[in-house]
Amino acid sequence: MAQRLDGKALANKIQSQLAADINHDSEHRDRPPGLAVLMVGDHPASAAYVRNKERACERLGIASFGSHLPADTSQATVAEIIDQLNQDDRVDGILVQLPLPDHIDAVALLNRIDPAKDADGLHPENMGRLIRGESGLRSCTPAGVMAVLKEYNIEPAGKKAVVLGRSILVGKPMALMLLEANATVTIAHSRTQDLAELCRQADILVAAVGRPNMIGADWVKPGATVIDVGINRIQDAESGKSRLVGDVDFASVEPLAGAITPVPGGIGPMTVTMLLHNTVLSYRKRFNG
Ligand SMILES: NC(=O)c1ccc[n+]([C@@H]2O[C@H](COP(=O)([O-])OP(=O)(O)OC[C@H]3O[C@@H](n4cnc5c(N)ncnc54)[C@H](OP(=O)(O)O)[C@@H]3O)[C@@H](O)[C@H]2O)c1
Ligand SMILES: Nc1nc(=O)c2c([nH]1)NC[C@@H]1CN(c3ccc(C(=O)N[C@@H](CCC(=O)O)C(=O)O)cc3)CN21
Ligand SMILES: [Mg+2]
Numbered sequence: 001m002a003q004r005l006d007g008k009a010l011a012n013k014i015q016s017q018l019a020a021d022i023n024h025d026s027e028h029r030d031r032p033p034g035l036a037v038l039m040v041g042d043h044p045a046s047a048a049y050v051r052n053k054e055r056a057c058e059r060l061g062i063a064s065f066g067s068h069l070p071a072d073t074s075q076a077t078v079a080e081i082i083d084q085l086n087q088d089d090r091v092d093g094i095l096v097q098l099p100l101p102d103h104i105d106a107v108a109l110l111n112r113i114d115p116a117k118d119a120d121g122l123h124p125e126n127m128g129r130l131i132r133g134e135s136g137l138r139s140c141t142p143a144g145v146m147a148v149l150k151e152y153n154i155e156p157a158g159k160k161a162v163v164l165g166r167s168i169l170v171g172k173p174m175a176l177m178l179l180e181a182n183a184t185v186t187i188a189h190s191r192t193q194d195l196a197e198l199c200r201q202a203d204i205l206v207a208a209v210g211r212p213n214m215i216g217a218d219w220v221k222p223g224a225t226v227i228d229v230g231i232n233r234i235q236d237a238e239s240g241k242s243r244l245v246g247d248v249d250f251a252s253v254e255p256l257a258g259a260i261t262p263v264p265g266g267i268g269p270m271t272v273t274m275l276l277h278n279t280v281l282s283y284r285k286r287f288n289g
Contacts, residue, residue: 069081
């Protein structure tokens with residue numbers, strides 16, 4: 001039976017430390033750290049994220065600045081709001097919730113965020129730093145995955161890692177961070193052939209696809225570490241209630257994996273935590289240069 005990697009517990013631990021840091025800082029600063037979240041339209045995975053972020057900000061003493069805009073908001077309007085947040089001295093971190101509606105050019109908006117306030121680590125400057133192995137603001141979900149591996153002493157060096165998914169948000173930065181940690185990394189996607197067989201070779205398998213329960217027992221090497229990034233809302237057949245599931249069929253994979261993250265309670269809470277961490281980093285940098 002796999003060891004359960006408790007992202008929620010690690011998130012709570014890191015958040016307590018962050019709260020203490022913020023408390024200490026606020027004694028000699030005139031304002032708390034501030035995080036702004038821009039959401040256009042609605043998306044089920046985003047709703048869970050926004051909810052948890054706001055709760056955590058409140059708990060830690062981070063000021064929240066949110067705009068939830070209707071799905072038909074124009075590109076120009078969103079761009080203008082980003083410009084205002086870039087100028088706003090109370091705001092240290094800016095996050096534009098993805099995915100955006102089809103009529104919006106997401107890349108143009110991400111490029112518009114002041115890289116020093118890019119709490120999501122998606123601006124080309126911060127992604128470029130990641131590629132070069134420099135320090136900077138790093139994508140929250142992959143950073144959260146690396147923190148979980150570290151906490152549980154799972155060493156990527158020399159291991160075969162397969163990352164399923166190649167998005168800018170998760171898959172690509174995830175692969176870069178595993179590579180930085182000296183894993184041998186393969187990135188798989190919708191055009192990859194013999195996917196199950198490829199995944200079965202992984203010592204560390206990261207699933208970031210967005211397909212409920214796609215990864216079954218026959219995709220996993222016995223003893224492998226399985227990281228489930230997927231957040232999918234499904235309707236439970238029996239109860240009729242909706243609930244969150246990952247990309248991994250947890251019930252069938254848990255018995256043979258070496259270690260596994262649950263959904264909920266795995267990488268989701270770590271993503272929120274890394275976002276807060278990035279916001280506090282930017283805050284300190286803005287005061288200390
Ligand atoms: N836990 C967290 O904190 C967190 C954070 C972010 C996202 N998420 C969740 O993680 C999942 C992925 O998010 P994302 O933003 O990376 O999604 P995305 O932009 O939709 O990317 C999905 C990736 O999966 C690949 N893919 C789709 N269907 C596939 C298939 N049948 N076989 C193989 N590959 C397939 C796609 O391949 P192509 O490139 O070829 O299309 C793409 O690269 C979603 O469930 C999302 O809600 C969770
Ligand atoms: N710009 C951007 N950055 C992101 O990191 C991001 C987006 N957009 N859009 C949505 C996805 C999905 N993300 C999520 C989704 C859920 C949790 C989360 O906290 N999940 C909890 C439980 C949720 C619940 O039960 O309400 C978990 O335990 O998995 C975190 C990040 C982050 N994502
Ligand atoms: Mg999770």
